[in-house]
Amino acid sequence: xxxxxxxxxxxxxxxxxxxxxxxxxxxxxxxxxxxxxxxxxxxxxxxxxxxxxxxxxxxxxxxxxxxxxxxxxxxxxxxxxxxxxxxxxxxxxxxxxxxxxxxxxxxxxxxxxxxxxxxxxxxxxxxxxxxxxxxxxxxxxxxxxxxxxxxxxxxxxxxxxxxxxxxxxxxxxxxxxxxxxxxxxxxxxxxxxxxxxxxxxxxxxxxxxxxxxxxxxxxxxxxxxxxxxxxxxxxxxxxxxxxxxxxxxxxxxxxxxxxxxxxxxxxxxxxxxxxxxxxxxxxxxxxxxxxxxxxxxxxxxxxxxxxxxxxxxxxxxxxxxxxxxxxxxxxxxxxxxxxxxxxxxxxxxxxxxxxxxxxxxxxxxxxxxxxxxxxxxxxxxxxxxxxxxxxxxxxxxxxxxxxxxxxxxxxxxxxxxxxxxxxxxxxxxxxxxxxxxxxxxxxxxxxxxxxxxxxxxxxxxxxxxxxxxxxxxxxxxxxxxxxxxxxxxxxxxxxxxxxxxxxxxxxxxxxxxxxxxxxxxxxxxxxxxxxx
Amino acid sequence: xxxxxxxxxxxxxxxxxxxxxxxxxxxxxxxxxxxxxxxxxxxxxxxxxxxxxxxxxxxxxxxxxxxxxxxxxxxxxxxxxxxxxxxxxxxxxxxxxxxxxxxxxxxxxxxxxxxxxxxxxxxxxxxxxxxxxxxxxxxxxxxxxxxxxxxxxxxxxxxxxxxxxxxxxxxxxxxxxxxxxxxxxxxxxxxxxxxxxxxxxxxxxxxxxxxxxxxxxxxxxxxxxxxxxxxxxxxxxxxxxxxxxxxxxxxxxxxxxxxxxxxxxxxxxxxxxxxxxxxxxxxxxxxxxxxxxxxxxxxxxxxxxxxxxxxxxxxxxxxxxxxxxx
Numbered sequence: 022x023x024x025x026x027x028x029x030x031x032x033x034x035x036x037x038x039x040x041x042x043x044x045x046x047x048x049x050x051x052x053x054x055x056x057x058x059x060x061x062x063x064x065x066x067x068x069x070x071x072x073x074x075x076x077x078x079x080x081x082x083x084x085x086x087x088x089x090x091x092x093x094x095x096x097x098x099x100x101x102x103x104x105x106x107x108x109x110x111x112x113x114x115x116x117x118x119x120x121x122x123x124x125x126x127x128x129x130x131x132x133x134x135x136x137x138x139x140x141x142x143x144x145x146x147x148x149x150x151x152x153x154x155x156x157x158x159x160x161x162x163x164x165x166x167x168x169x170x171x172x173x174x175x176x177x178x179x180x181x182x183x184x185x186x187x188x189x190x191x192x193x194x195x196x197x198x199x200x201x202x203x204x205x206x207x208x209x210x211x212x213x214x215x216x217x218x219x220x221x222x223x224x225x226x227x228x229x230x231x232x233x234x235x236x237x238x239x240x241x242x243x244x245x246x247x248x249x250x251x252x253x254x255x256x257x258x259x260x261x262x263x264x265x266x267x268x269x270x271x272x273x274x275x276x277x278x279x280x281x282x283x284x285x286x287x288x289x290x291x292x293x294x295x296x297x298x299x300x301x302x303x304x305x306x307x308x309x310x311x312x313x314x315x316x317x318x319x320x321x322x323x324x325x326x327x328x329x330x331x332x333x334x335x336x337x338x339x340x341x342x343x344x345x346x347x348x349x350x351x352x353x354x355x356x357x358x359x360x361x362x363x364x365x366x367x368x369x370x371x372x373x374x375x376x377x378x379x380x381x382x383x384x385x386x387x388x389x390x391x392x393x394x395x396x397x398x399x400x401x402x403x404x405x406x407x408x409x410x411x412x413x414x415x416x417x418x419x420x421x422x423x424x425x426x427x428x429x430x431x432x433x434x435x436x437x438x439x440x441x442x443x444x445x446x447x448x449x450x451x452x453x454x455x456x457x458x459x460x461x462x463x464x465x466x467x468x469x470x471x472x473x474x475x476x477x478x479x480x481x482x483x484x485x486x487x488x489x490x491x492x493x494x495x496x497x498x499x500x501x502x503x504x505x506x507x508x509x510x511x512x513x514x515x516x517x518x519x520x521x522x523x524x525x526x527x528x529x530x531x532x533x534x535x536x537x538x539x540x541x542x543x544x545x546x547x548x549x550x551x552x553x
Numbered sequence: 554x555x556x557x558x559x560x561x562x563x564x565x566x567x568x569x570x571x572x573x574x575x576x577x578x579x580x581x582x583x584x585x586x587x588x589x590x591x592x593x594x595x596x597x598x599x600x601x602x603x604x605x606x607x608x609x610x611x612x613x614x615x616x617x618x619x620x621x622x623x624x625x626x627x628x629x630x631x632x633x634x635x636x637x638x639x640x641x642x643x644x645x646x647x648x649x650x651x652x653x654x655x656x657x658x659x660x661x662x663x664x665x666x667x668x669x670x671x672x673x674x675x676x677x678x679x680x681x682x683x684x685x686x687x688x689x690x691x692x693x694x695x696x697x698x699x700x701x702x703x704x705x706x707x708x709x710x711x712x713x714x715x716x717x718x719x720x721x722x723x724x725x726x727x728x729x730x731x732x733x734x735x736x737x738x739x740x741x742x743x744x745x746x747x748x749x750x751x752x753x754x755x756x757x758x759x760x761x762x763x764x765x766x767x768x769x770x771x772x773x774x775x776x777x778x779x780x781x782x783x784x785x786x787x788x789x790x791x792x793x794x795x796x797x798x799x800x801x802x803x804x805x806x807x808x809x810x811x812x813x814x815x816x817x818x819x820x821x822x823x824x825x826x827x828x829x830x831x832x833x834x835x836x837x838x839x840x841x842x843x844x845x846x847x848x849x850x851x852x853x854x855x856x857x858x859x860x861x862x863x864x865x866x867x868x869x870x871x872x873x874x875x876x877x878x879x
Contacts, residue, residue, distance in 0.1 A: 052717075056634075056832070058634050058635055058636075059635070059636055064636075065590070066595065137602075140595060140599075142599070194636060195603070195606070201631070201636050201637050201638070202636070205636050206637075220645075220824075221635040221637065221642075222634075222635065222824070222828075222829065222832060223824040224718075224824075247717070247718060247822065248822070249717055249822045250819065250822065250828075250831070250832065250835075251819055251820055251822065253701050253704075253820075254701075254704060254716060254717050254820055254821065254822055257701075257704045257705060257708055257709050257716045257717075258708075258716045258717050260709045261708040261709045261712060261715075261716050262712075263708070263715055263716055263717070393835070422835065423588075424585070424586075424588065424835065424836065424837045427585065427588040428585030428588055431588065432597050432600075433585065433587065433588075433597060433600050433601070433604075434585065469596075469597075469598075470596050470597075473596060473597065
């Protein structure tokens with residue numbers, strides 16, 4: 022835009038602001054540490070990407086400000102039988118190109134999301150049948166009851182069948198696509214904003230959708246999104262007023278941003294749980310001086326590690342108060358943990374436990390840790406190393422960037438770790454995900470995906486039976502009881518050492534009002550900005 | 554002469570192949586790209602399918618052959634992160650980097666020469682001491698620190714200049730330029746200074762030494778004896794003779810300005826090739842890393858080749874050395 026046009030636009034904007042009511046007249050500039058890579062909503066199952074695309078696309082259901090499931094493109098639904106879900110679709114919805122939204126689009130999206138190359142295949146069970154009853158009614162027929170069918174659907178975005186057909190975008194853009202697909206560079210959703218221009222990794226401009234079926238809560242005419250990877254630059258851009266919202270604010274900068282006259286920091290507990298795990302699967306640890314046996318197979322050693330780690334000290338020193346120590350492997354928003362308290366810190370007892378287990382002098386082990394993934398991740402690991410030194414465990418820290426870290430410790434790398442730190446948010450916002458993915462036995466012949474992210478190799482058949490019951494139980498009270506029993510078993514086994522839920526930190530200009538949701542999705546359709 | 558040029562060209566190709574081998578072997582330690590391409594709870598089968606389709610399961614030799622073969626045809630494939638052809642991405646980002654590098658070089662030349670001349674002529678003035686101090690800072694402070702300090706002074710405290718990005722750009726064909734808008738020009742100032750500071754220091758010191766040297770030569774004394782004005786002596790005779798090595802150095806340094814832009818671009822979120830490269834490293838985007846490394850080495854090799862050839866044309870003495878040696 023030339024100088025003349027900028028001036029003209031500014032004058033025009035000024036005149037408009039005077040002439041028209043202030044609704045929908047603001048430009049909000051937002052900077053995030055990561056970029057928006059593909060616009061195809063089935064390419065990357067990652068919460069920041071889903072949040073960006075949530076401005077443009079919508080699901081049959083949505084999650085409200087309190088993370089409760091609320092109707093969106095589906096007005097209502099019922100389960101006439103435990104294996105049949107009936108959804109009644111909203112009738113007044115149009116896609117951004119003007120196509121009406123109908124049951125055909127839901128059937129199409131259900132096929133597309135389960136197709137090869139989609140990263141969201143688990144959104145709809147592979148063996149479920151999706152049947153159009155009429156233009157505004159769809160049935161999902163399942164092979165087994167599933168009480169949390171809709172739990173992941175807030176980020177299962179519905180796409181336009183006609184548009185996909187016309188633009189050769191019927192198949193999802195796979196992560197390994199060799200040619201760019203139309204859907205990865207263009208959008209056609211039903212949501213609050215349309216994408217006006219998209220330069221991957223540089224800038225994306227969203228414009229308010231005037232034909233949105235909801236009454237907007239925001240007063241924005243556009244959102245300009247820029248990725249700013251360098252944390253110091255991101256904070257500087259907020260302080261100088263060049264951007265209105267940044268995510269995240271580095272922990273050490275929070276006080277400084279709060280002290281500035283034109284911005285503040287929204288903080289709150291995040292759903293992600295940070296935990297430490299010990300390899301209990303191998304007969305001999307990969308990285309230790311103990312040969313011929315695995316000390317972490319001994320429950321006393323695991324208890325010793327648990328009791329030696331001071332989560333309050335981590336909270337006060339490393340996290341500057343911005344963490345919530347956790348007794349469970351999930352956040353209280355996911356499972357109310359009032360029946361559970363963290364076993365007491367007790368280094369002396371820990372030392373004794375180690376001696377009882379046959380390691381009075383301790384032993385050596387290497388800890389794997391990411392250094393660019395979670396808030397202060399490497400510093401937390403460093404603190405853990407120091408605390409374990411007090412009970413005689415010599416831990417050597419191997420902190421690496423996430424690219425190398427995950428390549429080493431995850432399943433494709435062969436779970437090559439003896440002792441590690443990891444963070445996890447169950448994207449269903451339900452305990453079953455953790456019971457199954459993180460704590461279920463690996464190598465279950467009936468269920469090869471069980472224990473996919475169980476880096477510690479914790480395995481208890483009784484625990485797995487409970488997890489399976491949790492999946493099928495429709496009655497909430499009974500279900501919660503089963504989940505509680507599962508947690509009790511895992512605590513008795515000292516399966517993992519949950520540390521804390523880290524805090525969210527969004528930098529927000531004082532001109533902007535914004536709702537912070539605990540899943541760290543920055544959703545600007547709830548944002549309002551004051552006049553300049 | 555032709556034989557010399559050919560020999561140099563073959564050496565240049567050798568260098569490129571060496572860079573190819575080194576960069577390829579580095580990618581094996583960069584991590585697993587698949588982890589960066591899919592969500593955390595993606596099943597093992599799905600990951601394996603992606604690895605296979607990317608050809609990451611093939612033997613190392615096959616992968617290397619494919620990589621060199623494609624690179625020789627300037628085919629760098631599709632970026633893992635953006636699913637766009639790498640050549641398009643680089644072309645899109647190139648104007649930003651070149652504009653920044655050129656502005657930084659101009660800044661370095663102008664300020665460096667002026668400061669160098671001044672400090673050679675007025676060796677004891679307080680300004681000379683100030684220049685010396687500045688040059689010390691330019692050499693010893695790391696680029697990112699200078700960048701951040703400037704951002705805090707000029708963007709956050711004073712609010713004069715933007716802290717990130719390129720401002721508004723104008724499209725001229727496939728080229729984008731920030732030189733034609735006010736916000737674009739403002740956005741160029743701090744990154745150019747940050748990037749050019751090191752070169753400026755270098756040029757200033759070079760000019761100063763050369764100038765001092767030239768001032769002692771006979772023809773300057775003769776010029777004085779003939780009664781020419783001081784100004785004519787200093788700028789007409791002394792400076793002109795100083796400039797030959799300065800231009801050579803600045804030309805050779807242009808390659809490293811482009812390469813050093815990585816850090817400056819990261820600090821200022823400057824949407825150029827360097828930023829693209831840094832993001833590619835974090836995300837194990839091997840096609841972008843490969844293409845960028847090959848391109849930067851091509852720039853270096855080309856500049857050196859051109860300089861070598863020009864030298865032999867400009868300086869006949871070099872030509873005779875070459876023919877004698879071989």
